[in-house]
Structures are given as C-alpha cells and as structure tokens.
Amino acid sequence: MAATVYAAEENGSEGAWGGGRMTDRPPRGINPGRPPRIDTSTAHSARIYNYWLGGKDNFPADREAAQAAMAANPGIVADARANRAFLARAVRYLVAEAGIRQFLDIGTGLPTADNTHEVAQAVAPESRVVYVDNDPIVLAHARALLTSTPEGAAAFLDADLREPELILKSAARTLDLGQPVALMLLIVLHLIRDAEHPERIVTRLMSALPAGSYLVLSHPARDVQPAAVAEMTRRVNDRMRGVTATPRTRDEMARLFDGLTMMEPGVVQPQHWRPDPATETPAEVTAWCGVALKS
Ligand SMILES: C[S@@+](CC[C@H](N)C(=O)[O-])C[C@H]1O[C@@H](n2cnc3c(N)ncnc32)[C@H](O)[C@@H]1O
Numbered sequence: 001m002a003a004t005v006y007a008a009e010e011n012g013s014e015g016a017w018g019g020g021r022m023t024d025r026p027p028r029g030i031n032p033g034r035p036p037r038i039d040t041s042t043a044h045s046a047r048i049y050n051y052w053l054g055g056k057d058n059f060p061a062d063r064e065a066a067q068a069a070m071a072a073n074p075g076i077v078a079d080a081r082a083n084r085a086f087l088a089r090a091v092r093y094l095v096a097e098a099g100i101r102q103f104l105d106i107g108t109g110l111p112t113a114d115n116t117h118e119v120a121q122a123v124a125p126e127s128r129v130v131y132v133d134n135d136p137i138v139l140a141h142a143r144a145l146l147t148s149t150p151e152g153a154a155a156f157l158d159a160d161l162r163e164p165e166l167i168l169k170s171a172a173r174t175l176d177l178g179q180p181v182a183l184m185l186l187i188v189l190h191l192i193r194d195a196e197h198p199e200r201i202v203t204r205l206m207s208a209l210p211a212g213s214y215l216v217l218s219h220p221a222r223d224v225q226p227a228a229v230a231e232m233t234r235r236v237n238d239r240m241r242g243v244t245a246t247p248r249t250r251d252e253m254a255r256l257f258d259g260l261t262m263m264e265p266g267v268v269q270p271q272h273w274r275p276d277p278a279t280e281t282p283a284e285v286t287a288w289c290g291v292a293l294k295s
Helices: 045-052 060-072 076-096 116-123 136-140 164-171 198-207 226-239 250-255
Strands: 004-008 102-106 128-133 153-158 182-186 214-220 287-293
Touching (some): 045 076, 045 136, 060 076, 060 226, 076 116, 076 182, 076 214, 076 287, 102 116, 116 128, 128 164, 136 153, 153 164, 164 198
Parallel strands (some): 102 128, 102 182, 128 153
Antiparallel strands (some): 004 153
C-alpha cells in the first residue's frame, strides 16, 4: 500500500508529497478522486475519543459508544484529558529540556487543543512534526494539523502503524532520521492486538532512530480499576468494527521500553508524570505513560 503525505513545509522547500508550500490552501491530497471511506454508522476510536475531549467531530454511533463507555467507567473523560495534558508536558519537556526538534506522532487523533506541533513550536518554532493516522476522518481534518510555523514543518501521513517500514520511508521526507526524533505513540498501541506484536512495531520504529531519540508512550491500563476498564472495553469493542482494544498492565507497558533509559518518574499514570503543581488532576487515571531515551 502506498502512503500519502500532506505537508505544510517551511519557506521554499518542496512539500513532502512533491507540492511545495501549502499553509494557506487545503491539503492537495484531500482529493475528490478518492472514494469516501468514512463510515459514520459504526463507532470509531478517533471519534469516541474526540467526544470525550468535548470535540464536535463525532456522529451518533460514536456518541452512543462513548456514553456506554462512560457509564461503565465514569472517569474516562477526565482520563482522556489527563492523557492530553501528559502529551503537552512531555512535548514541552522534550523540546525545552532535552533539545528535541523532531517528532513522529503516530495515532494522532482528530485535531484538538495543543496538538504536538503547536506545543513544540511554541517553544522552538523550528520544530518538525510528522503526524500519522490511518483513519480517513482524521485525514479529512488534517488541514488543522498543517499550520506549521514558517521555520518548522508539519506533515500528515495517511498510513497504518502496522506498516512501520512505510511510515519510516515517508517520514524521512520531512524528518532527518539521522538526527534525534521523539516517537510518540499515545493511546494507540491498545488498538494493536497481541497477535500483531505491538512490541515488534515499537522496536522496529526505534531501531531506525539515532541515539538521543526518545520514545513517548501512553496506554490504557488493564490493572487500574480493572472491573470498570474491562466492562468499558467490552462495550467499546462490541461497537467498533475491525478494531479490538486491548488494555494492558503496567508491566506489559513497561516492557515496550526495553533497551531504553526511562526518564523520571518512570512508568506512571499520566497525572503523575512531571505534574504541573498549579493544575488539578484526577486521583486515578486508567492509563500508563512514560518517556524513555535511546542511548
Ligand atoms: C484514542 S486516539 C489517540 C489520539 C492521540 N494520540 C492522543 O493520545 O490524544 C487513537 C488514534 O489512533 C488512530 N489509529 C488507530 N489504529 C491505528 C493504526 N493501526 N495506524 C495508525 N493510526 C491508528 C485512530 O484513528 C485514532 O485517531
């Protein structure tokens, strides 16, 4: 399968898909020739999550699934927000304290507040971000992700996490894979089943990145409020088509960082990762997260 890249690139450079600058016009790739692939009759992970975050890019099937999940695990709305707050703190830390200027954000989700390039470029405008998602509705909203500063770059790649080779090849048109990159896999690996070996995908992606790169993960927890999470997962899985969510334990999540150096405070619930003391956080979040360095 060929990947399609849509890009807002810096002054004068070629767009990753061969187009050139395009910050002021719609992504050329959102083209009328592509048959519509958006099925709004079935709940979808990106749109369920968008509903929890208070977004408007969802349909009745998504809202019904999101509400069924909330009935089983009422904390999920606060949990989704805690995950986004973790994303912002982790990106700010990587740019401001670790000197990272390149991000590969796979399983991007629908645009929301504080998208990765916005957080990174607020600190270092030259930051370059490649977003990857396989959902056509995220692709349809990709324009909101392509608002790079002139000094930096933001590109959107329509591709599947289960095709790491394709992602690396396409991302290399926007990112310099000879320089450190932060690989971001936030609340997406649970959509890769055990039989599809999420650990091999992470290892392959990290193997292509040089020393000084970082892995940033967040993942729904199976061992926090286990009964509520199990029931929520059953309800969501019953409603999504072709995708099965697999929450994992802290130990399973920690193994995804094998071979890397964990940054403090290690694998924790998102509200405990370098919290901003001024922000009120939920006591418990049904997810694990962490940041690790490749040395
Ligand atoms: C729950 S959202 C998470 C969004 C964002 N990473 C965050 O943490 O706020 C999961 C996203 O992963 C995308 N996704 C699911 N499976 C994928 C796959 N195999 N390849 C690429 N993207 C995928 C979905 O379309 C959705 O946009």
